[in-house]
Amino acid sequence: MIRRDINGCSGDSASGRTCYGYVRLCKNAAATQSQREDVAAFARSNGLSLDEWIFDDDGAPLPDFKSGDVLIVSKLFRLGRDIAAVMALLARLLESGATVYSAGDGVKIGGDVSASVLAFGFGLMARAAKESGSAAVRESMDLLKRAGKAVGRPAGVLNKSKKLDGKRDSIRRLFEQGCGVVEICRRLEISRTTLYEWLKTHPDVKAAAHA
Numbered sequence: 001m002i003r004r005d006i007n008g009c010s011g012d013s014a015s016g017r018t019c020y021g022y023v024r025l026c027k028n029a030a031a032t033q034s035q036r037e038d039v040a041a042f043a044r045s046n047g048l049s050l051d052e053w054i055f056d057d058d059g060a061p062l063p064d065f066k067s068g069d070v071l072i073v074s075k076l077f078r079l080g081r082d083i084a085a086v087m088a089l090l091a092r093l094l095e096s097g098a099t100v101y102s103a104g105d106g107v108k109i110g111g112d113v114s115a116s117v118l119a120f121g122f123g124l125m126a127r128a129a130k131e132s133g134s135a136a137v138r139e140s141m142d143l144l145k146r147a148g149k150a151v152g153r154p155a156g157v158l159n160k161s162k163k164l165d166g167k168r169d170s171i172r173r174l175f176e177q178g179c180g181v182v183e184i185c186r187r188l189e190i191s192r193t194t195l196y197e198w199l200k201t202h203p204d205v206k207a208a209a210h211a
Contacts, residue, residue, distance in 0.1 A: 042103035067097030
């Protein structure tokens with residue numbers, strides 16, 4: 001679904017040109033808001049008045065663009081779910097005579113851009129295809145860090161399979177006493193998957209299980 005919103009926009013489209021702010025909706029509300037803030041800040045710093053916001057959550061068709069229109073996005077990879085979708089949208093925008101600004105990438109595509117700069121833009125798209133998957137994760141992590149949230153595994157917390165290294169002798173004895181995997185997992189309060197993964201790196205203990 002594409003949601004279009006003129007609330008909070010200062011443009012009047014007197015020149016016949018429409019300046020759009022593009023935001024791809026994310027499950028992380030902070031990431032969505034960050035995009036909007038980046039686009040608005042870019043517009044202000046470059047003397048552009050936003051006429052309309054486009055909020056895209058599933059890649060539905062965008063409005064028809066006309067020559068002279070402007071689309072501002074926080075990062076180019078936000079324009080589609082994959083590289084094919086991004087490049088198809090860019091092609092459509094360029095064919096219509098619109099101009100695209102990417103606030104975060106520092107790139108302008110369209111308008112009076114030369115062929116060499118345009119080629120650079122599509123090269124950037126190829127790189128964005130590789131980065132897009134991890135970029136959204138990194139962006140969310142950065143936002144959490146800025147908000148003072150702890151990111152990652154708490155200090156002192158070890159992987160459960162590593163914790164079993166300290167119980168190596170106990171696990172071996174239990175196997176030698178005839179205990180099965182289910183019983184050992186119950187006593188140690190771990191899953192069978194955890195124990196099986198640990199046994200892969202401890203073949204001597206695994207041998208005791210079959211002795």
